[in-house]
Amino acid sequence: MKIAIAGAGAMGSRFGVKLQSAGNQVTLIDNWADHVTTIQQQGLTVTTDDGTDHVYQMTAKRPQEVTTTFDLVILFTKAMQMDQMLQQLSGVLGNHPAVLTLANGIGNIETIERHVPKDHVVAGTTVWSSSLTGPGHITVTGTGSISLQAMVPDKFPDLPGLITTLNAAGLNASPAQNVLAAIWKKAGLNSVLNTYCTLFDCNIAEFGGLPNWRKLNDAVLSEFEAVATAAKIQFSAADVTALIAAQFDPTKNGGHYPSMHQDMAKKRPTEIDFLNGYVARLGEKLGVPAPTNALLAQLIHSQESLKGIK
Numbered sequence: 001m002k003i004a005i006a007g008a009g010a011m012g013s014r015f016g017v018k019l020q021s022a023g024n025q026v027t028l029i030d031n032w033a034d035h036v037t038t039i040q041q042q043g044l045t046v047t048t049d050d051g052t053d054h055v056y057q058m059t060a061k062r063p064q065e066v067t068t069t070f071d072l073v074i075l076f077t078k079a080m081q082m083d084q085m086l087q088q089l090s091g092v093l094g095n096h097p098a099v100l101t102l103a104n105g106i107g108n109i110e111t112i113e114r115h116v117p118k119d120h121v122v123a124g125t126t127v128w129s130s131s132l133t134g135p136g137h138i139t140v141t142g143t144g145s146i147s148l149q150a151m152v153p154d155k156f157p158d159l160p161g162l163i164t165t166l167n168a169a170g171l172n173a174s175p176a177q178n179v180l181a182a183i184w185k186k187a188g189l190n191s192v193l194n195t196y197c198t199l200f201d202c203n204i205a206e207f208g209g210l211p212n213w214r215k216l217n218d219a220v221l222s223e224f225e226a227v228a229t230a231a232k233i234q235f236s237a238a239d240v241t242a243l244i245a246a247q248f249d250p251t252k253n254g255g256h257y258p259s260m261h262q263d264m265a266k267k268r269p270t271e272i273d274f275l276n277g278y279v280a281r282l283g284e285k286l287g288v289p290a291p292t293n294a295l296l297a298q299l300i301h302s303q304e305s306l307k308g309i310k
């Protein structure tokens with residue numbers, strides 16, 4: 001399959017390597033010029049759990065250099081970069097490839113549907129993880145899985161085929177029954193793990209080792225559940241808490257510093273407005289206050305300001 005990874009940072013690069021190793025023709029597309037040039041000249045370096053470096057020769061391009069067509073575009077930008085990437089790839093999208101997004105945050109589907117017909121879109125979530133440690137260099141730990149669903153299930157040509165392609169690359173994909181519920185579930189997880197690990201400067205296992213992690217968790221997720229219920233979205237705080245607890249295991253994501261922590265460390269804007277901030281705003285609109293999520297969003301914004309992040 002001809003696959004474009006649009007947004008080839010930490011996650012896009014990890015997925016790109018796995019899909020190419022399984023025999024697909026993969027193009028990594030990214031706006032970070034140094035990253036693209038390093039991959040073109042030296043290959044993509046992947047440091048694995050045991051500290052070993054593996055170098056992969058991969059095709060890497062900036063969006064404006066892409067002229068080929070693809071069967072599948074996997075969008076792996078940050079939520080706030082998605083609209084720009086879709087605009088830059090309008091020529092590529094004109095050939096109607098399937099478009100899959102597994103990015104974190106709520107609201108990405110609406111962004112994609114401004115650029116791509118709904119019946120070509122597949123959305124989902126993943127608990128795979130990765131860190132972009134420098135241009136052309138990622139560090140990966142643990143394993144993960146993917147849950148995904150076509151936005152118009154009767155019209156999307158071949159979801160089982162897409163799942164087979166992802167699974168042949170060892171990505172552990174399975175169909176979701178209710179993609180909006182899956183996105184909210186993942187956003188609940190990120191609004192706990194990403195936000196607290198960033199504020200406390202810790203990894204996921206260290207957060208799980210806090211004696212009061214459950215209290216901190218419940219303060220966020222009880223509001224998520226109330227807002228989701230008002231918005232008629234299926235959400236169970238208990239289910240999300242179980243998923244969070246499963247990440248503490250070092251063979252899953254225990255050793256991982258969440259993507260928001262990585263953003264803050266690199267002085268890059270975070271996705272907070274698509275996580276706790278989104279729920280606080282929606283809660284306000286629906287008359288269901290979410291003060292803990294509103295405060296956490298403000299705390300992260302304050303940290304961004306102190307670091308000079310705009």
Ligand SMILES: NC(=O)C1=CN([C@@H]2O[C@H](COP(=O)(O)OP(=O)(O)OC[C@H]3O[C@@H](n4cnc5c(N)ncnc54)[C@H](OP(=O)(O)O)[C@@H]3O)[C@@H](O)[C@H]2O)C=CC1
Binds near residue numbers: 011
């Ligand atoms: N990392 C993880 O473990 C996980 C991440 N996710 C989600 O996946 C999506 C993609 O995240 P992720 O792969 O972490 O994103 P990254 O931060 O690794 O990369 C995103 C983009 O940011 C820019 N960028 C990043 N670092 C630098 C730098 N030092 N200098 C210049 N530009 C830089 C690049 O694009 P540009 O130049 O165009 O700005 C890059 O493509 C997000 O929605 C995230 O929440 C989901 C599960 C796990």
Ligand SMILES: CC(C)(CO)C(=O)C(=O)O
Binds near residue numbers: 129193194
């Ligand atoms: C890996 C995981 C699940 C950790 O919160 C994630 O989604 C992230 O780092 O953004």
